[in-house]
Amino acid sequence: MKRTLLLLVCLAPLLVHAQGEELENPGTVSAVQDRTYRMASELWIGIGFAPLDAFYKGITGQIGYVYHFNDSFAWQVGRGLLSYNIPTGLRNQLETQFGVNPTAFPQLNWMVGSDVVWTPIYGKTSWLNSSVGHFEVYGSLGGSVVNERLGADVASGVGTTVFRPAIRVGIGARIFSSKTISWRIDFTNDFVIYQGIEQNIFDVQFALALNFGGTE
Amino acid sequence: MSRARTQSATAAAVTLLLALPALAQAPASQPAPPPRAAPAAASAPGTPGAPGAAAAPPAAAQNPPPAPPSRPPAGAVPPAAAPASGATAPAQPQAADGAPPPKLDANAFDAALKDYFDNKPERAARELYAFIEATPPTDENYAWAQYFLARSLIDLNLRHAGAVYLAKVAHERSNPQVLPKTLEALKVLTLVPHDEVLIDEQIFGSLDLGFLPDSVSDYANYQQGLVDLRVGNERWAKTHFVKLEEESVEASRAKFALLVTRLKNAKAVDDQMIDDFLELSKDEKLTLEARNEARLAVARLRYERKDYEGALKAYSMVQLPSLDPGRATLYLEEAWTRYNLGQLRATIGLLTTLDAPSFRDEFLPDKYILRALVYRDLCQYLPAKRAAKELNRRFSDSLEAIRDRDDLTQDFRLRRAAASHGSTKRAGRFLESLNVENELLGRFAGGFGERLYKHLTKIYDLERAEGERIYRQRLKEAVREEADKLLRADEQVRLMEYEVGLKLYERVKRGAKLAQTEKETPLTSVNLNFKFDGEYWNDELRSYRVSIPSRCIEEGAQ
Numbered sequence: 179m180k181r182t183l184l185l186l187v188c189l190a191p192l193l194v195h196a197q198g199e200e201l202e203n204p205g206t207v208s209a210v211q212d213r214t215y216r217m218a219s220e221l222w223i224g225i226g227f228a229p230l231d232a233f234y235k236g237i238t239g240q241i242g243y244v245y246h247f248n249d250s251f252a253w254q255v256g257r258g259l260l261s262y263n264i265p266t267g268l269r270n271q272l273e274t275q276f277g278v279n280p281t282a283f284p285q286l287n288w289m290v291g292s293d294v295v296w297t298p299i300y301g302k303t304s305w306l307n308s309s310v311g312h313f314e315v316y317g318s319l320g321g322s323v324v325n326e327r328l329g330a331d332v333a334s335g336v337g338t339t340v341f342r343p344a345i346r347v348g349i350g351a352r353i354f355s356s357k358t359i360s361w362r363i364d365f366t367n368d369f370v371i372y373q374g375i376e377q378n379i380f381d382v383q384f385a386l387a388l389n390f391g392g393t394e
Numbered sequence: 395m396s397r398a399r400t401q402s403a404t405a406a407a408v409t410l411l412l413a414l415p416a417l418a419q420a421p422a423s424q425p426a427p428p429p430r431a432a433p434a435a436a437s438a439p440g441t442p443g444a445p446g447a448a449a450a451p452p453a454a455a456q457n458p459p460p461a462p463p464s465r466p467p468a469g470a471v472p473p474a475a476a477p478a479s480g481a482t483a484p485a486q487p488q489a490a491d492g493a494p495p496p497k498l499d500a501n502a503f504d505a506a507l508k509d510y511f512d513n514k515p516e517r518a519a520r521e522l523y524a525f526i527e528a529t530p531p532t533d534e535n536y537a538w539a540q541y542f543l544a545r546s547l548i549d550l551n552l553r554h555a556g557a558v559y560l561a562k563v564a565h566e567r568s569n570p571q572v573l574p575k576t577l578e579a580l581k582v583l584t585l586v587p588h589d590e591v592l593i594d595e596q597i598f599g600s601l602d603l604g605f606l607p608d609s610v611s612d613y614a615n616y617q618q619g620l621v622d623l624r625v626g627n628e629r630w631a632k633t634h635f636v637k638l639e640e641e642s643v644e645a646s647r648a649k650f651a652l653l654v655t656r657l658k659n660a661k662a663v664d665d666q667m668i669d670d671f672l673e674l675s676k677d678e679k680l681t682l683e684a685r686n687e688a689r690l691a692v693a694r695l696r697y698e699r700k701d702y703e704g705a706l707k708a709y710s711m712v713q714l715p716s717l718d719p720g721r722a723t724l725y726l727e728e729a730w731t732r733y734n735l736g737q738l739r740a741t742i743g744l745l746t747t748l749d750a751p752s753f754r755d756e757f758l759p760d761k762y763i764l765r766a767l768v769y770r771d772l773c774q775y776l777p778a779k780r781a782a783k784e785l786n787r788r789f790s791d792s793l794e795a796i797r798d799r800d801d802l803t804q805d806f807r808l809r810r811a812a813a814s815h816g817s818t819k820r821a822g823r824f825l826e827s828l829n830v831e832n833e834l835l836g837r838f839a840g841g842f843g844e845r846l847y848k849h850l851t852k853i854y855d856l857e858r859a860e861g862e863r864i865y866r867q868r869l870k871e872a873v874r875e876e877a878d879k880l881l882r883a884d885e886q887v888r889l890m891e892y893e894v895g896l897k898l899y900e901r902v903k904r905g906a907k908l909a910q911t912e913k914e915t916p917l918t919s920v921n922l923n924f925k926f927d928g929e930y931w932n933d934e935l936r937s938y939r940v941s942i943p944s945r946c947i948e949e950g951a952q
Contacts, residue, residue: 205942209934
């Protein structure tokens, strides 16, 4: 009982202070604004770089279409990626000096897929204290079908390709330039699955997105 | 009949009397111009009075800028030879020290123009001034020299000095070909702080409109109409305004001026006046500022007629450039409108806007009263009392100065408030520009030479003295208005404090419960909610919403 009383006595000043503050400055203030940029049907085209594989570096070109259900959720209906691969010095060295079989180096040819996109962050930022820019940050989760070309077949000229399923996760940001035009930067990783996780295809991409039918 | 005849006879007599001085000044009765001292100059084509003048007009008169006006065809005798004669018979203003102007080279005018077109305005100004000093006003290049001297000075940002010379050309009207360009240059100068008496009243307000080119006739008609409106003669103003091109910018501005004048004089506001302002607010020929003024006028008129919804609609029509904070009065007026509509939280939101740094220096005593009123209506008595007291705290020095009958122009807040709008603001800006130009003049002391520098210094000293006098006169009147405003607000604050004091210690009856709070508008999916933490963003200034509970007790409580 004494402890309870002591506790109450200790807490009392805090409660009085909180109530006093509320009495003197009642209410909370918010800036409520209409969202300036809203997406609807989005067509995007981008160029990227797949830097992760030690034996080749891919320059990727990608195109996609996204349907936005609302400001938070969207479905990336389809996307297609084509990769132009540049062998690294390490691979050349392994092949020429150590006689490693080229089949040991599967490489990405192209990839198609579809994802769901969740956009929890929409914000604005000040540019040099003279203009306001709007941006959003989103994450994506989806599946891909990866077409890989085997190094051995390239060497012999036969050209065998294999298809592999993959799970894609990604994170990206969009900077709005106008109601129609926005710029995206995406970081994605495709976990290629073949008897377990066979490899990761990591891609960094810059894209121009065109928005059609967005509301004001 | 006889009466009519008498009138005719009187009229004829008056006409004759009036005509006499005119006849005395008529060219026919004038003596022949004095012979030039230099025979060579007298024979030069283009020299006034010389036989060749009419037959071979100088290039200056025929080819106004950008071509140098007196550049003659090769082989021809240059009209600028005339100054040579003028150099020997100067009849021009003497320099400040009274010393006679130096003699000029025969090609002085051409050389000065060359410098002007070679983008050497400082040198050109010195040479043109020397030419003007050494040449009689009857010289055909005299007006051109004044014009180009003005242009050189304007190019050097000595706008007032330029305006003085342009005004001389406009007053003297010695060369009809220089006049249109002069008036156009003067019209451009009206866009920046300028001597309103010199340019607006003495030039555009009193021009003979018959001969004016289209480019400036509308502007002159508009200015003359304005002068008439200012003296309260709407009928005369209209005779000028009807001459304006229907599609011209001046026609729209004239409509606006007419409406504002009618509004000032109107005892009651009718629908027609509101509709006229509304129509004007859609006139794309007006500047955005003028259109916004028209919208504000619509809003104010509707407010006066207690059409608060309509007023709110008009306020929302006010367009601000991107990230422009807008005007404090706009927010305060909208806040009063919303208060009258019972939108207490939105009112507090707008008052939050008025606390932004952009409006920190605004003189808005009403703001504190309105805030206190809103808190009182929400039964938040302590904040209401505090808001009311804030006015006294903030303006205590000014209130003390008013009560002590001090010189109110010395009070910082009242002076700033008085100088922030209207004619006082214009006078202040002009005075400021004169001071800047006067400082700038010092930099050209070497380039201008002693004579021009002394002359311009004198012009600026005189104008600064006059500008200062006008500014002080206007400030004195404006500061009284602001003091009245503050006193009225102070009185209301006292009432408010008394009322709130009573409420604060009112006994709450047994069983009383809190009244139903006004429902807040819920956020929709298109809304974004940025919690305010004291950082103001210009794009948010019109978007603040306040969530605040009402502490009022229901009437029905026992």
